[in-house]
Amino acid sequence: MRAEQATELNDRAHGWKVIRKFLLPAVAVLLAAAATSAMSAAHAVAGADDDNQDQDHRVYAIGLWGDLPYSDEQALVGVPNLIADMNSQQLAFTVQDGDLKAGSGIPGSKTVTTCANALYTQALGYFNSLKAPAIFTPGDNDWTDCDRPANGGFSSLERLDYERKFFFSTPFSLGQHRLHQDVQTAPLCLGISGNVPCVENRRWILGGVVYATLNIQGSCNNLCDTNPDPAEFAARNAADIIWMQETFAFAKQRNAAGIMFISQADPGFDASDATRAPVRDPKTLAETDGQPDGFQQFLAALRTEVIAYEKPVAYVHGDFGDNTFKTDPASDDNNVHWVKVFVDASTREVFAYQAQIVPANRVAVPAP
Numbered sequence: 001m002r003a004e005q006a007t008e009l010n011d012r013a014h015g016w017k018v019i020r021k022f023l024l025p026a027v028a029v030l031l032a033a034a035a036t037s038a039m040s041a042a043h044a045v046a047g048a049d050d051d052n053q054d055q056d057h058r059v060y061a062i063g064l065w066g067d068l069p070y071s072d073e074q075a076l077v078g079v080p081n082l083i084a085d086m087n088s089q090q091l092a093f094t095v096q097d098g099d100l101k102a103g104s105g106i107p108g109s110k111t112v113t114t115c116a117n118a119l120y121t122q123a124l125g126y127f128n129s130l131k132a133p134a135i136f137t138p139g140d141n142d143w144t145d146c147d148r149p150a151n152g153g154f155s156s157l158e159r160l161d162y163e164r165k166f167f168f169s170t171p172f173s174l175g176q177h178r179l180h181q182d183v184q185t186a187p188l189c190l191g192i193s194g195n196v197p198c199v200e201n202r203r204w205i206l207g208g209v210v211y212a213t214l215n216i217q218g219s220c221n222n223l224c225d226t227n228p229d230p231a232e233f234a235a236r237n238a239a240d241i242i243w244m245q246e247t248f249a250f251a252k253q254r255n256a257a258g259i260m261f262i263s264q265a266d267p268g269f270d271a272s273d274a275t276r277a278p279v280r281d282p283k284t285l286a287e288t289d290g291q292p293d294g295f296q297q298f299l300a301a302l303r304t305e306v307i308a309y310e311k312p313v314a315y316v317h318g319d320f321g322d323n324t325f326k327t328d329p330a331s332d333d334n335n336v337h338w339v340k341v342f343v344d345a346s347t348r349e350v351f352a353y354q355a356q357i358v359p360a361n362r363v364a365v366p367a368p
Contacts, residue, residue: 098139134175221294
């Protein structure tokens with residue numbers, strides 16, 4: 001997580017940034033974060049066991065969340081309420097974009113806030129309490145930043161190895177209903193013992209739309225913070241680019257109406273707002289703020305594919321700073337919500353985004 005990121009303001013309730021890239025020389029940005037409105041669910045389909053087949057139905061809804069929990073209250077109250085809210089709606093699947101905890105351990109916390117094994121056990125309990133298939137992609141707070149003393153001083157690479165075994169040991173999603181996924185099985189990434197498969201990178205198709213997760217991280221994609229690891233970055237970055245390119249090829253082969261990528265890092269796309277993301281030249285996509293650039297090569301490759309694809313592509317990510325507003329920390333700490341995406345391959349836009357404000361988590365402004 002970048003130290004210079006500013007605290008979120010009241011105009012952005014906690015949620016996911018959702019970025020859509022169309023046919024532009026520079027990557028265009030569409031932000032769909034959890035705001036202050038919600039409306040009734042429509043045209044949703046229930047998640048079910050799936051063998052990666054493109055089902056006949058083409059209209060459904062999915063749930064996006066991430067960067068949670070960041071406190072005891074969120075772990076004990078906010079996230080359970082959020083999961084109950086998602087379970088009350090007919091979702092085809094859910095995706096958590098990483099960061100299973102705050103950037104550093106919280107002294108005196110009642111719940112696990114370091115990178116100890118109990119952190120991943122807690123997260124697995126959340127995922128498997130979701131009725132719909134639950135997809136997860138790792139975040140910097142749950143592996144890259146685990147070498148911070150406040151997180152227990154773990155080896156980041158060992159923690160990623162552990163996550164790969166703990167969450168990604170089968171080609172199925174998590175959750176009470178499972179979704180079969182394609183897995184990146186080539187030994188392109190690095191582990192403690194050398195080259196290993198990047199099994200956290202997943203792909204699936206539903207209703208004429210292709211989805212893929214990518215292990216792309218904050219903290220400069222493992223090129224800065226406590227113990228940067230250029231060798232690990234280089235291997236994983238190359239693997240991510242290959243997986244992204246193969247996903248476009250797969251989508252073209254299946255004549256998919258659109259693609260959604262999900263990762264943890266906010267790589268930044270232009271020079272507009274240094275408080276939310278790395279600042280970069282929108283033409284060259286080179287970072288201009290003096291930080292190590294762990295994203296330019298991937299972004300350039302992605303832009304090339306998006307232009308050639310000529311259909312909607314959404315890039316969903318987290319890693320956008322603190323998820324509380326801090327105007328009243330005592331009342332606002334449990335501002336935990338999610339984003340619903342309506343997916344309709346027959347429409348021009350394919351994806352439509354809608355804030356879901358969890359009634360039980362409305363603490364700054366009580367539920368009506």
